[in-house]
């Protein structure tokens with residue numbers, strides 16, 4: 699009889715524990731689902747924004763960018779910052795710097811090392 703009571707007590711404890719674990723699982727699932735919904739909303743917003751920007755880029759340049767992006771792990775263009783390609787992190791040599799300096803503002807420049815499109819800014823260092 700004593701063993702039976704002890705076993706029933708143990709079953710009660712385990713049932714309570716299982717309910718507690720299930721509550722934690724339900725809470726974690728709800729947090730995961732909320733985070734996934736938030737990410738999906740961010741993706742939808744970013745996709746819309748990209749479509750707007752892509753619409754303002756000439757078709758041939760966009761095609762080049764998309765091709766490079768596919769080849770370069772998702773990054774088809776990189777900022778030229780202080781004479782360094784931020785795509786591959788290599789510094790341009792003096793010949794390349796001079797080519798960038800001489801190029802018209804609307805010329806599409808490419809990194810000689812990684813071939814990404816170089817985006818010039820006021821901080822390009824040229």
Ligand SMILES: [Zn+2]
Pocket residue numbers: 776783784785786787788809810811812813814
């Ligand atoms: Zn590069």
